[in-house]
Amino acid sequence: MSCAALGLSSPSFPNGHLSSANSTSVEDLGMVKPSVALPHYKWRLLIAYDGTHYAGWQFQVSPPTVQCMVEKALVQITKLEREDLHFVGASRTDTGVHAWGQVAHFVTPFNYDSLENIHAALNGLLPSDIRVREMSAAIPEFHARFSAKRKVYHYKIYNDSIMDPFQRHYAYHSVYKLNTAAMREAAKKFIGKHDFSAFVNASRNDRVPDPVKTIFRFDVIEMGALLQLEVEGSGFLYRQVRNMVALLLQIGREVVPGDIVPKILATGDRKELAKYALSAPPHGLCLVAVKYKEEHLLLPLGCPSTSSGRHHTVRKCKLFFY
Structure with missing residues (x-):
């Protein structure tokens, strides 16, 4: 070209x-x-x-x-x-x-x-x-x-006895009936500034950032059989979101109480979390947004216009017969 x-x-x-x-x-x-x-x-x-x-x-x-x-x-x-x-x-x-x-x-x-x-x-x-x-x-x-200041992730859980085949690549299937109220209350305990060392997996690459992160919101939203867990934070450690979701799933199944969240956070020990939950599968997780300060998103002077894609138009109406 x-x-x-x-x-x-x-x-x-x-x-x-x-x-x-x-x-x-x-x-x-x-x-x-x-x-x-x-x-x-x-x-x-x-x-x-x-x-x-x-x-x-x-x-x-x-x-x-x-x-x-x-x-x-x-x-x-x-x-x-x-x-x-x-x-x-x-x-x-x-x-x-x-x-x-x-x-x-x-x-x-x-x-x-x-x-x-x-x-x-x-x-x-x-x-x-x-x-x-x-x-x-x-x-x-x-x-x-x-330059990133906040990131938003969604994790989807399909909570029904039979999985929706159209959701199979994008939502984790939980056949156990989940107590969403308990999950919602437990999710609130992640909000704030914490050391998330207990919720990080060991990494084989260079990802060894500061374990102290701030969670601004952690919502559990019901949409019929589909649960959407929305978490917004200053940043996330390796598999942190999937580990938090895994613990919330155990709380939703009523295997462990919701007040276990601050107790595990306080230990700063990944082995402590492993006693109760393993990482949730990756296919339910989606990076929805990365947020920046407005001044970092300014356009340079004299630059070309932002492209959001082109729409094509049909100049003449065409009818197709079979």
Whole structure:
């Protein structure tokens, strides 16, 4: 696809600089040419995906991850190496976890006059279970991961004797009748600033953040047989949400009392939680939204308009006969 088709233009809103990784040897002088600061343009993506067939978000080639698929499409469209894209996601969702509001950013050394074409090209290259919902320019200070102030996750539970087959990839099936009132009261005990060390699993990667997080709300909403647990926090540790949900399920089954939540929190010991509950399955979990300060979402001056996709119209009415 040509650069013109993608709306490529000359620089008009330089919004940052990256140092070139390439250094040129000057053999005659016995010197090394210093790296050059190159202007770059930062772009923000809002991404939705069905995580059923992916090994989570974080980049790896096999089995494939969501980040791998998006980067592959970006490399094909921009003709840049993946290392030059500096592609970063807000949340490293695990294998089988879904997202409606994942946020990511990448950079290019060139600008775009319009984002509609590159947006359409991205979705044209991506598999149908990954969609870029929105694309916009971003200011230099914006960082998809480190600028995030709040994240919202939903966990769905289908509470009936027979599973709805249309919910099987997106909701955990509980055949036990759950005491939703008890779950709702217990969920409130997670609200506030706590050390969540008792609700984090050991991780094999670099995720070793501060265990102290703030939960702003934790709602248990009934929609017929479907229960939707909505949790909003300043951030979440590895499998924290799934571990909290697992304990609430045990409370809903009336296996343990609701006042056990603060007791387990106080221990700061993952082994204590393991006495009562294991992690809830990943397929019920969905990253719904990542929230930022308004100033981090400002658009740079002179940038192209945000793209939310294009609507196609039919110029003439056509009737199909069979």
